Amino acid sequence: AQTVTQSQPEMSVQEAETVTLSCTYDTSESDYYLFWYKQPPSRQMILVIRQEAYKQQNATENRFSVNFQKAAKSFSLKISDSQLGDAAMYFCAYIGDTNAGKSTFGDGTTLTVKP
């Protein structure tokens, strides 16, 4: 079975600085997707970024980028120029080719942004 581990329950960053959230996963599948979701306090969870395992190039969405290390099964999220609105819980998720669309989620990392 696939597992997703987020080893940092809480992180904090100063506004305008950069922070990296860690995620590791375990799988025997060759093709899969990885996602980062953001859940602001009392608000809807939304997709931040996704990465296909077969793509060597790291995905980027504006200030959000990933460091995907397939051999190490690591998928970290880097947030540059952090803003107060980035404060949220962040979840790493995995969907494998044989998972029939079901996601496996990590336990989440709560990010605090200090003004």
Place this chain on the structure above:
Amino acid sequence: DVKVTQSSRYLVKRTGEKVFLECVQDMDHENMFWYRQDPGLGLRLIYFSYDVKMKEKGDIPEGYSVSREKKERFSLILESASTNQTSMYLCASTYDWGPNQPQHFGDGTRLSIL
């Protein structure tokens, strides 16, 4: 944009009551999911549905059932609510079974069982 709507943001019920949580999506998505979210435990899948009247158990189905009579609506039922079912419940949908499909979430229902 996909809209996933959960009928209640907050709900308080009593032990032993039958509780219904409703979820509606407006984008003709094939698949719908119910999760519960507890601190330190992430999201755990309760049930999912890949078609009308079709359902499959997730990781923690005990004490729950579901109903999907129409494609757009997926209901979670607590047959006899217990205090250990106090939690945040999230509904989600995806367009199809492709692994590249992100989940689209509702706002969540914070359920308290007294």
